[in-house]
Amino acid sequence: MQMKLQGYKKNYSNVILMIVLTHTIVNIIWRRPLNELRFPVASTSINTEAGSVDIPGTTMKALNDRPWKVEGDFNNDTTVLSEMRQAHRSCNETTIVLTTNFIPTSPSLAIINRTIHSIRRLKGLCPTAPLIISVDGLNKEARRIHNNSEPRLEEYVKRLRTVYNETHQRVVASNHSLMITGTVYQAMDLVKTEFVYVIQHDMPFIQDIDHTALVRTYDQFPAVLRLVRFNLRPNIQRGDLEGNNTCYAEETPVNDVNGISLIKTWIWSDNNHFTRKSYYDEMKELFYKRHGRLPFAMEWVMRVEGQKNCSYWGTFYYGPQGQAPTIAHMDGRQTTQVAENEDLRLRRWMR
Structure with missing residues (x-):
């Protein structure tokens, strides 16, 4: 009987120890700054002319998975709560509209990838801000000048949809020429946020932009x-x-x-x-x-x-x-060649 009691006490002690450890770990996680709460998601394997490449992805699950109010001392941490609310707003405040069209290097994504990579220079913009890539249809000049322009544009759109396939990303394509204004509004009609960046596919940012300060100034x-x-x-x-x-x-x-x-x-x-x-x-x-x-x-x-x-x-x-x-202007209309493997290299830069 005494041995059984000792066994129960030992098991009870183990249970208590596990509860304490679990509580400690959960507390540590809850108290981590919001910008550290980035979790890996399954990588996407893309087949390119240069071979297969894995594109790692990340997502900010903190805002979706965590309640605004939780039990314990965390509710008194006003700094962290303020950061969470600000991050929540930033992820739902601004959309990126990126216009693109057939160019001599199509269906390569090298040029547009470089521009999308430069979006990281918008300091304070949520990494999962909505991105709408709006593709213009072929015009008469492109059909006349370039060989196989129609299947090349179709392949370009297919590659865009393969690479930019996360939940906050969308590719919309027209089957006829809209020109620049129509291409912008093709995406603008889908925008649900207060603010919007309008970016051309061959115009990357080459200096840091204080997005947070811009939004604050707009508000004021x-x-x-x-x-x-x-x-x-x-x-x-x-x-x-x-x-x-x-x-x-x-x-x-x-x-x-x-x-x-x-x-x-x-x-x-x-x-x-x-x-x-x-x-x-x-x-x-x-x-x-x-x-x-x-x-x-x-x-x-x-x-x-x-x-x-x-x-x-x-x-x-x-x-x-x-x-x-x-x-900067990479001049997509005048660019006829891109470096070998540049598509692959630029994709690896993507966050």
């Missing part, structure tokens, strides 16, 4: 800050376009705020920019009011509006006076 000055441009040129006054326009670099409440500098200009551009989704809704109404349809190139319509009403339709360059370009 919604009537002033409506669209921020990322410049292909240095941030200096352009004599050919801005020489006689007093709007350039005029004093505004957002010139220097939240650690970033912004420069007022009337020049509108369809190059990479950041704005609210509602801005694009408003532009759509303007297009139909002025022309009864979407224009082929919204840039030229909006430059007219910006010149007439700079305070409302004018834009802002990101960065201070004299800053070097924040984006």
